[in-house]
Amino acid sequence: MARPLEATIVLDAVRHNLAVARACASAAKTWAVVKANGYGHGLERLLPALAAADGLALIEFDKACALREGGWRKPILMLEGAFDAADTALARAFGLDLVVHTDEQLGWLAAGATAAPVRVVVKFNSGLSRLGFDASGLRRAHAQLSGLPGVAAVGLMTHFANADIAHGADDAIERFQAASAGLAGERTLANSATVLSVPAAHGDWIRAGIMLYGATPFSDRPAAALGLRATMRLHARLIAVRTLQAGDSVGYGSTFTARQPMRIGVVACGYADGYPRHAPTGTPVTVDGVPTTTVGRVAMDMLMVDLERCPGAGVGSRVELWGDAVPIDVVARSAETIGYELMCALAARVAVRVEALSALRSGD
Numbered sequence: 001m002a003r004p005l006e007a008t009i010v011l012d013a014v015r016h017n018l019a020v021a022r023a024c025a026s027a028a029k030t031w032a033v034v035k036a037n038g039y040g041h042g043l044e045r046l047l048p049a050l051a052a053a054d055g056l057a058l059i060e061f062d063k064a065c066a067l068r069e070g071g072w073r074k075p076i077l078m079l080e081g082a083f084d085a086a087d088t089a090l091a092r093a094f095g096l097d098l099v100v101h102t103d104e105q106l107g108w109l110a111a112g113a114t115a116a117p118v119r120v121v122v123k124f125n126s127g128l129s130r131l132g133f134d135a136s137g138l139r140r141a142h143a144q145l146s147g148l149p150g151v152a153a154v155g156l157m158t159h160f161a162n163a164d165i166a167h168g169a170d171d172a173i174e175r176f177q178a179a180s181a182g183l184a185g186e187r188t189l190a191n192s193a194t195v196l197s198v199p200a201a202h203g204d205w206i207r208a209g210i211m212l213y214g215a216t217p218f219s220d221r222p223a224a225a226l227g228l229r230a231t232m233r234l235h236a237r238l239i240a241v242r243t244l245q246a247g248d249s250v251g252y253g254s255t256f257t258a259r260q261p262m263r264i265g266v267v268a269c270g271y272a273d274g275y276p277r278h279a280p281t282g283t284p285v286t287v288d289g290v291p292t293t294t295v296g297r298v299a300m301d302m303l304m305v306d307l308e309r310c311p312g313a314g315v316g317s318r319v320e321l322w323g324d325a326v327p328i329d330v331v332a333r334s335a336e337t338i339g340y341e342l343m344c345a346l347a348a349r350v351a352v353r354v355e356a357l358s359a360l361r362s363g364d
Contacts, residue, residue, distance in 0.1 A: 110148060274350065
């Protein structure tokens with residue numbers, strides 16, 4: 001018998017969330033961001049649900065080439081650009097769009113200027129200060145790239161440091177607009193937070209990332225309130241039930257001690273499966289649909305839950321670790337992390353089931 005732990009990828013929810021993004025910025029085209037293996041969902045699994053996207057954006061060249069070989073004909077944007085000259089050649093061969101944020105990348109493009117043309121997007125540092133040119137560098141790079149015969153089109157982009165904070169993107173947008181004033185090319189600024197809340201950032205292309213996967217980019221606005229649906233459910237079952245007496249501790253480090261007799265359940269999921277080790281006692285779960293919480297320290301292969309509110313629970317009872325009833329953001333917040341990390345951390349040993357797309361319905 002297989003270990004009773006399974007992740008479900010809900011393609012209808014992915015398609016719905018993409019539709020929400022497109023509706024928020026109906027005048028713009030949409031990059032669906034699928035880096036990190038589609039935020040842990042499985043890139044190949046996601047493609048049917050992303051058919052309405054205008055392009056895909058990621059950083060992994062092997063995945064991008066596989067997308068082309070698998071039949072994806074729309075644009076593919078490499079968000080960190082080429083990592084060496086060989087990547088630049090791959091981009092030309094496979095028709096990949098390249099972000100350009102360093103002089104080295106400019107040099108690789110210039111060296112192959114007579115090869116097949118490639119579309120590029122020059123990145124401006126608007127305050128995140130990881131990748132990108134300053135204002136003068138942006139104009140210099142734009143001019144140099146615009147003059148290369150091996151460059152088919154030059155676009156412009158930036159990425160926000162504080163888009164999840166009210167008015168946190170305002171200054172960055174102003175800097176970008178000033179730096180790019182008068183320069184030709186399509187603009188892409190908006191990440192999920194600004195897709196949802198800052199129309200001034202929408203530009204020509206939006207970049208929908210975490211919102212596609214049913215998690216919120218905000219600390220104070222739950223995904224459901226944004227109209228988003230959970231795309232990854234993680235369910236397990238109880239593999240043991242125990243009764244603790246007052247004073248009994250459970251789990252490594254004895255971090256939880258019962259104050260009175262109580263029933264607990266042992267769940268077939270641990271940090272080796274992608275559940276956060278630092279999720280403390282009190283992290284929400286459901287058992288047979290009844291809300292309850294974890295107790296004790298998460299171990300490699302199992303965790304424990306309080307069954308006092310679940311008197312009918314026993315071995316085999318179904319536990320939702322995150323999904324529809326337990327939003328992934330709630331679990332992440334309890335563990336002092338973000339939903340992105342939990343999705344991407346889903347382990348290879350977890351069985352995955354895919355809910356196939358249903359026929360489109362009115363409103364989807």
